[in-house]
Amino acid sequence: MTLPSELAVHFGPYRVYPGQRLVMEAEQPLRLGRRAMDILLILLEHAGNVVSKQQLIARVWPNSVVEDINLRV
Numbered sequence: 001m002t003l004p005s006e007l008a009v010h011f012g013p014y015r016v017y018p019g020q021r022l023v024m025e026a027e028q029p030l031r032l033g034r035r036a037m038d039i040l041l042i043l044l045e046h047a048g049n050v051v052s053k054q055q056l057i058a059r060v061w062p063n064s065v066v067e068d069i070n071l072r073v
Contacts, residue, residue: 009044016044035060 008015008024015024021037023030032040038060043051057066 009047016040018044 007019008017013025014030016022017024018041021041023032023037023040039056042056042059053068
């Protein structure tokens with residue numbers, strides 16, 4: 001799969017194509033769940049800045065009651 005590199009965010013061995021919701025490691029696409037991808041895109045959008053739990057919850061679970069434990073890995 002060949003995608004224009006200018007559309008990608010690069011870090012380590014990974015390339016993220018936000019518009020396609022695609023993460024590549026080398027030339028292999030990685031499978032991420034919808035919420036994991038949402039969180040990754042929010043963190044990339046705010047690269048270099050702190051993203052609070054409240055911000056993540058508001059963006060990833062906008063119409064749900066979510067406990068802090070949902071953000072622990």
